[in-house]
Amino acid sequence: MSVDRRTLMIGAATMLAVRTTESATPDKVAAQMEMPTERVLGIGGLFFRSRDPEKLAQWYQFHLGIDPVPTDYNHQAWQQAAGPTAFAPFPVDTKYLGSQQQAWMVNFRVRNLDAMVAQLQKLNVEVKVDPAKYPNGRFARLHDPEGNPIELWEPVR
Numbered sequence: 001m002s003v004d005r006r007t008l009m010i011g012a013a014t015m016l017a018v019r020t021t022e023s024a025t026p027d028k029v030a031a032q033m034e035m036p037t038e039r040v041l042g043i044g045g046l047f048f049r050s051r052d053p054e055k056l057a058q059w060y061q062f063h064l065g066i067d068p069v070p071t072d073y074n075h076q077a078w079q080q081a082a083g084p085t086a087f088a089p090f091p092v093d094t095k096y097l098g099s100q101q102q103a104w105m106v107n108f109r110v111r112n113l114d115a116m117v118a119q120l121q122k123l124n125v126e127v128k129v130d131p132a133k134y135p136n137g138r139f140a141r142l143h144d145p146e147g148n149p150i151e152l153w154e155p156v157r
Contacts (some may be wrong), residue, residue: 025150098149113138113154
């Protein structure tokens, strides 16, 4: 079964809307009482292997503005803007992430997709903009120097 980003994001939005508008039946109240109430607040880090970690961290800082992890407590870590984050495991045979060797893909929210794409293209980074406009926004795809897929997402305002 193939899941595309439009289906994924619309499905998540629909589930949230249904969950907030459903009436609380006795069975649902009992089930909710058994579920843990604490939740994670967002992604605290993304950790992955690299052939040259310092060089790759510099690429992400220069091209996408992501500051590397500080080496002391006198510097701040990269702060991301608040907003929705999709957390979605995919089947091992998905084509969505690219080749079978790719085990992950990171999706970054951007304020202005066209400006970010133009900036990257000026730096000779190949970026493919998805021509479709989805109900949740627009997307583009690129790869870091080690071939890891990156998706840029401009949410609908």
